[in-house]
Structures are given as structure tokens and as C-alpha cells.
Amino acid sequence: MPMFVNSIVLKKFRNYETLDLGFSSGINVIVGPNGSGKTNILEAVSVAANIRSFRGAADADMVKWGEESYFCRLTLSGSAFKELEIGYSSVPGTTRKKAKVDGCEIHRASDYFGRLLTVIYSPGDTLIxxxxxxxxxxxxxxxxxxxxxxxxxxxxxxxxxxxxxxxxxxxxxxxxxxxxxxxxxxxxxxxxxxxxxxxxxxxxxxxxxxxxxxxxxxxxxxxxxxxxxxxxxxxxxxxxxxxxxxxxxxxxxxxxxxxxxxxxxxxxxxHENGRPFSSCSSQGQKRTASIALKNAERLFIEKATGERVVLMVDDVFSELDPERRENIVDSLQGDNQVIFTMVNTGSIDLANFCGARIFNVGSRGIIS
Amino acid sequence: MPMFVNSIVLKKFRNYETLDLGFSSGINVIVGPNGSGKTNILEAVSVAANIRSFRGAADADMVKWGEESYFCRLTLSGSAFKELEIGYSSVPGTTRKKAKVDGCEIHRASDYFGRLLTVIYSPGDTLIxxxxxxxxxxxxxxxxxxxxxxxxxxxxxxxxxxxxxxxxxxxxxxxxxxxxxxxxxxxxxxxxxxxxxxxxxxxxxxxxxxxxxxxxxxxxxxxxxxxxxxxxxxxxxxxxxxxxxxxxxxxxxxxxxxxxxxxxxxxxxxHENGRPFSSCSSQGQKRTASIALKNAERLFIEKATGERVVLMVDDVFSELDPERRENIVDSLQGDNQVIFTMVNTGSIDLANFCGARIFNVGSRGIIS
Structure with missing residues (x-):
């Protein structure tokens, strides 16, 4: 069984006072309006996997407004370890960040990296x-x-x-x-x-x-x-x-x-005709190329490590035509755990996602 | 009657060998798959209005692949002049760019600018x-x-x-x-x-x-x-x-x-609570802010000039939730001519666009 994230617990992270979600080992879809905190969940997974935010955010910015610390715990299945934890706190004078694997503090970042492999598809990828x-x-x-x-x-x-x-x-x-x-x-x-x-x-x-x-x-x-x-x-x-x-x-x-x-x-x-993508392609073609780069990255990592990567797909479908969307969903399907975010499920044919777990995020970040 | 673009003629511009489109003075919607050339039409209007591409593209990149020149003509209504033309050609040794108003060549860019006022809402705007x-x-x-x-x-x-x-x-x-x-x-x-x-x-x-x-x-x-x-x-x-x-x-x-x-x-x-948008907002909130900046820009220009601006909206809706989309469409409605591009009309309630003219672009750039 490939590795997957079983559950996530957040405390005082971004807009969440507390959050406790159980994921499916296959497809997960987080749906909600803009600013409700969909991407924050992916960010928390990426922080727990890589110590740092995939958005490049500072720890202080990830602490809930008015609070002094955040906490994030992932439980995993299909791996040699069961729990990853990241805690950060900052009070005047002292700032601390702790990383734990199965309850034991890890002191060297290199001992932590690579335990949970993730690839994130995000709107900013066209900058590549x-x-x-x-x-x-x-x-x-x-x-x-x-x-x-x-x-x-x-x-x-x-x-x-x-x-x-x-x-x-x-x-x-x-x-x-x-x-x-x-x-x-x-x-x-x-x-x-x-x-x-x-x-x-x-x-x-x-x-x-x-x-x-x-x-x-x-x-x-x-x-x-x-x-x-x-x-x-x-x-x-x-x-x-x-x-x-x-x-x-x-x-x-x-x-x-x-x-x-x-x-x-x-x-x-x-392009095939020799013109550069940067100046001679549409937004949709740039999006297509950036998703293909990420797909190739994922294949590369999986081949090199022999492990499955957890895929996080942050609303990258929206500017694509229906045919490309279909093809991307197909190319993501596999044994991998996938966590999607989207503003509404209409952008994708949910019939493709048999057994998908759907999470609805309200405008205040409450999940049903 | 506010100024609007009556028609556009393109020759050897981007993917178009020739194109001749008549626009409605109100809402126009250009629909087609990724890479079909929807944005190229907006780019041509922006070149004719401002001499330069709003995407910052070089003239050579706007010439159809394998050709040596491009040509773009707009006919207008509600203005003191009726025709804007931009022609560019580059053969080894000589590169020429001509701008004409009602058939007369204009030699100083400053005599050309400001004749047709445009504001373009484009996917890259979140970089603001x-x-x-x-x-x-x-x-x-x-x-x-x-x-x-x-x-x-x-x-x-x-x-x-x-x-x-x-x-x-x-x-x-x-x-x-x-x-x-x-x-x-x-x-x-x-x-x-x-x-x-x-x-x-x-x-x-x-x-x-x-x-x-x-x-x-x-x-x-x-x-x-x-x-x-x-x-x-x-x-x-x-x-x-x-x-x-x-x-x-x-x-x-x-x-x-x-x-x-x-x-x-x-x-x-x-944000109201003092946190910066750059590090503490969602993609949808950045999109919202960038559209609001453009809306304010448009109001500013209209107030200063007493003229109406032609609005070009290049698929900026896709990552927004249905409520924000509705609100944006409402805020764009007015006397202004608007040209939208989108990958499918499903992303917007077309019932809002009474009398809209819809253009379907095929995957090879053919318009029906």
C-alpha cells in the first residue's frame, strides 16, 4: 500500500482555530469559496512534510491572527513511521520551531526531509x-x-x-x-x-x-x-x-x-515550431506545460525513491478547457493519494472520482 | 454614445492568417479552447489602441509564424475619428512600424495614444x-x-x-x-x-x-x-x-x-486586520484585489477624460467562486463596451448578458 496521509490536526494555523480531518487514501476534494482556507490545508500538509510552506510564507504569517503559535500533526499509513508534527511559537524574546517524528524531536532538517514525499500543483506554477x-x-x-x-x-x-x-x-x-x-x-x-x-x-x-x-x-x-x-x-x-x-x-x-x-x-x-512558450503561448498552454513539468517531477521522484508521492492540486483547472481538464484528471489517477481544492465541483466531472471524499469549507473556514 | 470598437481586421497576426470581426457595442464573448487564439484578439485591440502589446510581446513575436509582417485595423464609432491602423514588417535589413489614424500616418506616438482608451483585466494582474x-x-x-x-x-x-x-x-x-x-x-x-x-x-x-x-x-x-x-x-x-x-x-x-x-x-x-495581502491572502482574494484595482483605474480614467473605456476581460473569472463572479459581471455592466474571453460559457451565467454577441473560436483559430 502506498504511503498516504490518514488525518491532519491543525491548531491556530492560518484561519483555523482547530481542524481535524480524516482523508481518504484515494481522491479528496476540498470545496469552498475564495478566502475560505482551502489552500491553507494544503499548506499545512506541505509544512508538515517539508518544514516550510510551499508558498514561501514566513511561520509568523501562518500563525492565526492574534495568536502566538501554530501546530500541525499528520498521521500516516503505509510508511515506517506514523506521525509527523511541526510546532512553531513566537513570544517576544523567543521563537521556537519543533519537528517530531513519532513523538521524537528531530534536530537536523535533513533527517526529517523526504519522509513524506509531496508534489504540489499550484496556480503560481506558470511562473516556471x-x-x-x-x-x-x-x-x-x-x-x-x-x-x-x-x-x-x-x-x-x-x-x-x-x-x-x-x-x-x-x-x-x-x-x-x-x-x-x-x-x-x-x-x-x-x-x-x-x-x-x-x-x-x-x-x-x-x-x-x-x-x-x-x-x-x-x-x-x-x-x-x-x-x-x-x-x-x-x-x-x-x-x-x-x-x-x-x-x-x-x-x-x-x-x-x-x-x-x-x-x-x-x-x-x-513549441514544436521553435517559438518560445514564454512569449508565444496562451495562458492555458503555460498552465498545461507547468502541470506537465510537475507530472514529470513526480514520476522522477517516484522512480528514484520507489515511493508514491502525495499529490496536492490547488485549483489549477479553472483556466483550462474541458478536454484538458479531463486529460489532467486522468493523468493524476493512479495509486496516489490526491488532495484537490476547487471553488466549485462544477469545474470537474465528479463521476470520475469514484469513492472521492468531499469536504465543504464554509466562508468562515468551517468544514462540513 | 460612448466610443466602441465596431470591427477588427487582422492579417498575419499571431495565429490568424486573416480575421474580420464585427463587435457589438455592448457585451462580446469570445469562447474557445486553450491556445485557440482568444487572447490574441484582445492583444490586437491593445496594439491598435496603444501601439504596444499589453502582454509586453515583441512585434516579431506577434507576426504569424513564417511571415514577415502583421496588420491590424480597428473601425470605431462614437469618436471623432473612425479608423486606427498598425502595421509592422520586418525583412532582413529593415524593420518598419506604421501607425495611422483615418488613413494618415502618425509620426509621434504621443499623438496616437489616448485615442482609444482601454483597460485590460488579465490573468497576470495578480502580480500587482x-x-x-x-x-x-x-x-x-x-x-x-x-x-x-x-x-x-x-x-x-x-x-x-x-x-x-x-x-x-x-x-x-x-x-x-x-x-x-x-x-x-x-x-x-x-x-x-x-x-x-x-x-x-x-x-x-x-x-x-x-x-x-x-x-x-x-x-x-x-x-x-x-x-x-x-x-x-x-x-x-x-x-x-x-x-x-x-x-x-x-x-x-x-x-x-x-x-x-x-x-x-x-x-x-x-487586510482590515493589518496583515499584508501578498503573504496572507488566497489566490481568489488576490484576484479580487487585482480586479478591483483595474475597476478603480477605469473609473479614474473615465473621470479624468470624460470618455468611456473599452473593457477587455481575459479569463479572470475562473478561480473565483460563483458569488464573486456574479458581482464582477455586475460591476462591469454599464454603458461600456466589454470584450470577454473564456474557455467555456459555463463559467458565467449568460442570462446576465442580454444581447451579448458570442464568438466561438475553434481549436485552429477559426471563428464561427
Whole structure:
């Protein structure tokens, strides 16, 4: 039996004074008007799974208005452990956050992560397509880090090299040192960059077929999308990267910082005809692509871990046409537990969800 | 009779080889699946009204795939002129863009702007709430500029002063000049900043009631939102601003740039209880706030110009609950011409739209 969230208990979290919900192991649908607190439930699950909010919210913002602490407990089935708890409290002078597994406090975040695997489909996901390169790097870096334990240390090392080289470039701008000082840093930058770019390119090669499959399952008529890595230092070999670093040295010195490298690279999505999605696609196509990226992410994590991911789908259907909606619901169906939120059940054919558990949230956050 | 768009003719624009549509002076609804080209029609109207795409697209991206030029003609009623045309062509070596009013070419953009007033409600508008301060400054600056002819020159002057002061700060960082050189620039910066901040604060005072009214008309249960100006140099008086500039001088010199001023100020939206919308509101509440901002913008422009604005509503309903949808449709009703796009008419009660003209777009962009 795949892992799933059996129940959630919330105290003083967002708009909930208390909440105690039992989930179905299959499809769950949370229905309610805007601002009633549907997404807050998904956020609580994500906090319990990943310590942090998927919306990037500060803990203080998740505490119910006028209170000083929040608490969130998940009970699980199909896993080696039964209970995840996150508690946060902030009174003037002391702020505490505790994470517990089966009642035992966990002191290192890395011992907590990865116990409950979640993927969240949320309205802001289209920014992966149309937002800044940083948004895309963050999205892909997070997936690579989940399936390759060497990747995060490599990124950490690169950041240190980059910071040192940038300090040196700033000193050069102010004529406080000599250009030859750069040599050793350029070499380290080349080796480190090549390591990262190679991992990214390898990853993209295995990720792309899953992504294309996921996209075409939703909208075959759109053609085959192309996902490409744009390396500001070329695309992989240390030799090429070394050449490009030395070619951009003058520009780097003039700018007082490293102008090219993995920290400036981008992943770009194109239509079959070669036009970029960011400027040549409709809102619905961007939505389709972002859902396909998430579907591919989920397949990737499941393959790497051998575990099932809990899927949380935060009202991403609304701007899609009926055919795409159908196809997405189909592509989410499986053994996975899924928690949907929607403003009304009319946006989806509930007949598809045999045995789904429906939760109605009132305008004051009361659940029936 | 208020101004309205009678018909639109497109050639080689986005997915349209040719398109010739006659609009109703009241409600128009463009219905079709994702990627069929609904938004492209609104984009064409916005290009003809404002020379530029409301999506920020490059002209080359608006040319139909494989072609070299696009053309867009609007015929209008209820106005002193009858026809607006925009043509763009790009062959290797020459790129041309022409704007014509009643067949006569217009050479200065400022002679073209403002002839057809439009407000576009689009899915990306929630970024006005949750995006960077720059997005908000751009939104409000554009409205102020539309109703106050002194505002843009003031901003232009400020930018020059800022650039000069930044050059000086950079020279100071490199020890190429003396600190006393800053005095004259600080004084100019204070006067210019104060002028801008005062205009912004005055504007906000008259804008806020329209905004609150518009918000409450959509969602009374959310309470009274508060819109506040966050001035990095205080909020208006030259005296205070001068003090703050001199207090931040050391920081500015260390950073090599001007760290506070109207170019760093922000507008922040709060709930009645004081929590910011950006981190403490649902997607639906952000949507509601962004539509209310646009409604207030429209009222402002209509009051300032005595003209009616053509409203284009690009599928912003989908994530809203039925009550908010109803309320928005009510608040858009009036003498104005409205062009809606939606993936299916089910998202709105068409009975509200008596006499609406419905256009069905097929998956290949063919309109019936």
C-alpha cells in the first residue's frame, strides 16, 4: 500500500482555530469559496512534510491572527513511521520551531526531509514557464537534488568559488590587486561549472521524455514541446567552459562580477515550431506545460525513491478547457493519494472520482 | 454614445492568417479552447489602441509564424475619428512600424495614444499584488501619468538626477572624487523626490475610495482593504526627505548607489486586520484585489477624460467562486463596451448578458 496521509490536526494555523480531518487514501476534494482556507490545508500538509510552506510564507504569517503559535500533526499509513508534527511559537524574546517524528524531536532538517514525499500543483506554477531564469533554475535544481545526493554539495562549492571570484573582481575594479590573481579562480570556476552543467544536461536528457509524454497526454494537438538548456558558458565540457571563461574575463573585470556561469544559465521551453512558450503561448498552454513539468517531477521522484508521492492540486483547472481538464484528471489517477481544492465541483466531472471524499469549507473556514 | 470598437481586421497576426470581426457595442464573448487564439484578439485591440502589446510581446513575436509582417485595423464609432491602423514588417535589413489614424500616418506616438482608451483585466494582474514593488510602481505610475500631464516629465527629471548621483557615488567608491560633490545632487534629489512622492500620495488618497468601493462590491465579507504608500524617504515633505537623504549618505557611498527614493518606494495592500495581502491572502482574494484595482483605474480614467473605456476581460473569472463572479459581471455592466474571453460559457451565467454577441473560436483559430 502506498504511503498516504490518514488525518491532519491543525491548531491556530492560518484561519483555523482547530481542524481535524480524516482523508481518504484515494481522491479528496476540498470545496469552498475564495478566502475560505482551502489552500491553507494544503499548506499545512506541505509544512508538515517539508518544514516550510510551499508558498514561501514566513511561520509568523501562518500563525492565526492574534495568536502566538501554530501546530500541525499528520498521521500516516503505509510508511515506517506514523506521525509527523511541526510546532512553531513566537513570544517576544523567543521563537521556537519543533519537528517530531513519532513523538521524537528531530534536530537536523535533513533527517526529517523526504519522509513524506509531496508534489504540489499550484496556480503560481506558470511562473516556471514565464518567470525569471532563477525560478526555473530553482525548480530544476530542487528535482536534481532530490534524485542526486552529490548535486547540492556541488552547488554549495560553486557558490563559494563564485563569491571568492566576485570579491576578487571587485578588488580588481578598485585596482587593489592584480589580474593574474584570477587564474586560480578561473580554473576552479571552470571545473565546478562543468560539473554542474553536466549534471543538469544529463538530468534534462532523462527528464525530457517524461515531460513530453506528460504534456502530450494533456494536449496532443499542441505538438511536441522542446525543452533546452541555455548554458552561458557552453554546454558541458571543461575545455569549452575554460575557453568561455577566459573570453569573458575582460567583461567580468569591467562589471566587477562573474557575468556568465551556471548561476546565469536558463532552461527554455519551445513549441514544436521553435517559438518560445514564454512569449508565444496562451495562458492555458503555460498552465498545461507547468502541470506537465510537475507530472514529470513526480514520476522522477517516484522512480528514484520507489515511493508514491502525495499529490496536492490547488485549483489549477479553472483556466483550462474541458478536454484538458479531463486529460489532467486522468493523468493524476493512479495509486496516489490526491488532495484537490476547487471553488466549485462544477469545474470537474465528479463521476470520475469514484469513492472521492468531499469536504465543504464554509466562508468562515468551517468544514462540513 | 460612448466610443466602441465596431470591427477588427487582422492579417498575419499571431495565429490568424486573416480575421474580420464585427463587435457589438455592448457585451462580446469570445469562447474557445486553450491556445485557440482568444487572447490574441484582445492583444490586437491593445496594439491598435496603444501601439504596444499589453502582454509586453515583441512585434516579431506577434507576426504569424513564417511571415514577415502583421496588420491590424480597428473601425470605431462614437469618436471623432473612425479608423486606427498598425502595421509592422520586418525583412532582413529593415524593420518598419506604421501607425495611422483615418488613413494618415502618425509620426509621434504621443499623438496616437489616448485615442482609444482601454483597460485590460488579465490573468497576470495578480502580480500587482504579489509581484515586486517595481510592478506596483509601474501600475500606479501609468495611471497617474494618464490623469496628470506633469507626472511623466517629473519622473524623467528624477531619473536623470538619480543617474548622475549614482555615477558620482560610483566615482566616490573608487575614490575618484570628493564627498562634498554630493551636496548639490542631494538637494536636487530631495526636491525631485518630494515632488513625486507628493503626487503619488495625493493620487492614492483620491484613488483609495474607488478601490475600496470596487473591492467591497465584489466581496463585502472580506472587510475593508487598506492601501498604503511605503516611502523609503518618508512620505512627502522636502524637509523630511532631505533629512533622510543625508542620513542615508554613508550607506549610499558604501553601496555605490542611491539606496532610497521614489525608485525604491512601494504600495502595500493590507487586510482590515493589518496583515499584508501578498503573504496572507488566497489566490481568489488576490484576484479580487487585482480586479478591483483595474475597476478603480477605469473609473479614474473615465473621470479624468470624460470618455468611456473599452473593457477587455481575459479569463479572470475562473478561480473565483460563483458569488464573486456574479458581482464582477455586475460591476462591469454599464454603458461600456466589454470584450470577454473564456474557455467555456459555463463559467458565467449568460442570462446576465442580454444581447451579448458570442464568438466561438475553434481549436485552429477559426471563428464561427
Amino acid at each position: 514557464i514565464s518567470g525569471s531564469p532563477e525560478v526555473r533554475r530553482r525548480f530544476f535544481d530542487a528535482i536534481i537534488a532530490r534524485v542526486d545526493r552529490e548535486y547540492l554539495p556541488l552547488i554549495g562549492e560553486f557558490k563559494k568559488i563564485l563569491a571568492s571570484r566576485n570579491r576578487l573582481l571587485k578588488a580588481l575594479l578598485e585596482k587593489r590587486t592584480r589580474v593574474s590573481e584570477l587564474d586560480v579562480w578561473d580554473e576552479m570556476l571552470a571545473t565546478s561549472s562543468s560539473g554542474i552543467v553536466n549534471k543538469r544536461m544529463d538530468f534534462l536528457e532523462s527528464f525530457t521524455p517524461s515531460f513530453i509524454g506528460a504534456y502530450q497526454r494533456i494536449a496532443k494537438q499542441d505538438g511536441v514541446p522542446v525543452l533546452r538548456y541555455h548554458g552561458t558558458l557552453g554546454e558541458g565540457s571543461v575545455y569549452e567552459i575554460r575557453e568561455k571563461i577566459s573570453a569573458s574575463r575582460r567583461r567580468d573585470i569591467a562589471a566587477g562580477m562573474t557575468t556568465a556561469g551556471p548561476h546565469r544559465d536558463d532552461y527554455v521551453l519551445y | 499584488i504579489s509581484g515586486s514593488p517595481e510592478v506596483r510602481r509601474r501600475f500606479f505610475d501609468a495611471i497617474i501619468a494618464r490623469v496628470d500631464r506633469e507626472y511623466l516629465p517629473l519622473i524623467g527629471e528624477f531619473k536623470k538626477i538619480l543617474a548622475s548621483r549614482n555615477r558620482l557615488l560610483k566615482a566616490l567608491l573608487e575614490k575618484r572624487t570628493r564627498v562634498s560633490e554630493l551636496d548639490v545632487w542631494d538637494e536636487m534629489l530631495a526636491t525631485s523626490s518630494s515632488g513625486i512622492v507628493n503626487k503619488r500620495m495625493d493620487f492614492l488618497e483620491s484613488f483609495t475610495p474607488s478601490f475600496i468601493g470596487a473591492y467591497q462590491r465584489i466581496a463585502k465579507q472580506d472587510g475593508v482593504p487598506v492601501l498604503r504608500y511605503h516611502g523609503t524617504l518618508g512620505e512627502g515633505s522636502v524637509y523630511e526627505i532631505r533629512e533622510k537623504i543625508s542620513a542615508s549618505r554613508r550607506r549610499d557611498i558604501a553601496a555605490g548607489m542611491t539606496t532610497a527614493g521614489p525608485h525604491r518606494d512601494d504600495y502595500v495592500l493590507y
